[in-house]
Amino acid sequence: MFDGDAGNDFSVKVSTVDGFQGGEEDVIIISTVRYNNMGSVGFISNCQRTNVAVTRARYCLWIVGNGETLMNSGSVWERLVLDAKARGCYHNANENERLSRAITTSMIELDQVVHLLNMNSPLFRKARWKVYFNPGFLDSMAKIKSTDACKKICFLLAQLSSGWRYPHQEINLGVEDNTCSQLWKVYKVTELLCLAWTIDILEENSNYVPVLKIWDVLPFSELWKVKRDIDISYRNNSNDILRSLEFRCSDGNFEVPVMWPASSNYTTNNNLPQPDPMQLLCNQFAMLSLMDV
Structure with missing residues (x-):
């Protein structure tokens, strides 16, 4: 885990999903890491880990990943992508x-x-x-x-x-x-x-x-x-x-x-x-x- 200077008002922490168990941060950016045509999302297909990942941000949560892979995962990530699109919170990096x-x-x-x-x-x-x-x-x-x-x-x-x-x-x-x-x-x-x-x-x-x-x-x-x-x-x-x-x-x-x-x-x-x-x-x-x- 990497921590910023505790004496500053701004700090950055880098950790795994499991490392955030029981903690919260103002802004969290999650990388779903992988891209493939099979919809395989690895360890984040676990509902408990997903729950930890998406509930630890106090004010803002950004999820970085491949939308097609997440949609094909057959997991809660498909519903998360659909919800983000419905609320206008889905952004294509190539279009920005x-x-x-x-x-x-x-x-x-x-x-x-x-x-x-x-x-x-x-x-x-x-x-x-x-x-x-x-x-x-x-x-x-x-x-x-x-x-x-x-x-x-x-x-x-x-x-x-x-x-x-x-x-x-x-x-x-x-x-x-x-x-x-x-x-x-x-x-x-x-x-x-x-x-x-x-x-x-x-x-x-x-x-x-x-x-x-x-x-x-x-x-x-x-x-x-x-x-x-x-x-x-x-x-x-x-x-x-x-x-x-x-x-x-x-x-x-x-x-x-x-x-x-x-x-x-x-x-x-x-x-x-x-x-x-x-x-x-x-x-x-x-x-x-x-x-x-």
């Missing part, structure tokens, strides 16, 4: 800006960045774009020891997935006019590191869907490795495919993905987004839709 950012920051500080790099994490709660990670990026992230650098990279990824873009390219890439120079973007993250990414296209539910592909985060001097990989990856694509990768659609100040129906003949011009906005409006309006990711 401050809670979501606090969770993200804590996971980075606890060296759990890998668990943030998926579309279900709080990092991408405002994502309009699906994000895919090249293995090289994941390898590079694992080697970064600076917590501050990891935070900057993660929050830049969140911004990119929301559709935010730099108004102007700020880095002189110094590459010739080839496939790579047309498709890749390089954003400076720290004094030493740059993030390289492109837009790619996936076929999903009979539609072609633009996605963000994060290639790597490297020092500027090593970006040639990403350039090489991008050139190899896209060199066999037709001009029509490359043109579709360069297509942009905006919603205010944000760039949004546009999907269009898949066709057996991918390279038919009529099936690709048109760069001319008026032509897009006239010829493609019926086929195109803004993705609601």
Whole structure:
């Protein structure tokens, strides 16, 4: 058990549920610890322990846990969740800006960045774009020891997935006019590191869907490795495919993905987004839709 300074008006105690037997506190925060699809909540499925847990707060009780797991527990915790929802006391951390950012920051500080790099994490709660990670990026992230650098990279990824873009390219890439120079973007993250990414296209539910592909985060001097990989990856694509990768659609100040129906003949011009906005409006309006990711 940890106690705060008894001489102060404010103190914090950390203990197990059993440790609170017979005691009370003004505010209690309970962690139900686990998340799973089976509804298993472990020792707190015991009614006596649950009674202790929820009756020891004088003024305020916060329960932190996974609502789905608690609902599936087949125990009193299911009724507690339903009661909290009915009284407007149920809060989804991913829908709260401050809670979501606090969770993200804590996971980075606890060296759990890998668990943030998926579309279900709080990092991408405002994502309009699906994000895919090249293995090289994941390898590079694992080697970064600076917590501050990891935070900057993660929050830049969140911004990119929301559709935010730099108004102007700020880095002189110094590459010739080839496939790579047309498709890749390089954003400076720290004094030493740059993030390289492109837009790619996936076929999903009979539609072609633009996605963000994060290639790597490297020092500027090593970006040639990403350039090489991008050139190899896209060199066999037709001009029509490359043109579709360069297509942009905006919603205010944000760039949004546009999907269009898949066709057996991918390279038919009529099936690709048109760069001319008026032509897009006239010829493609019926086929195109803004993705609601």
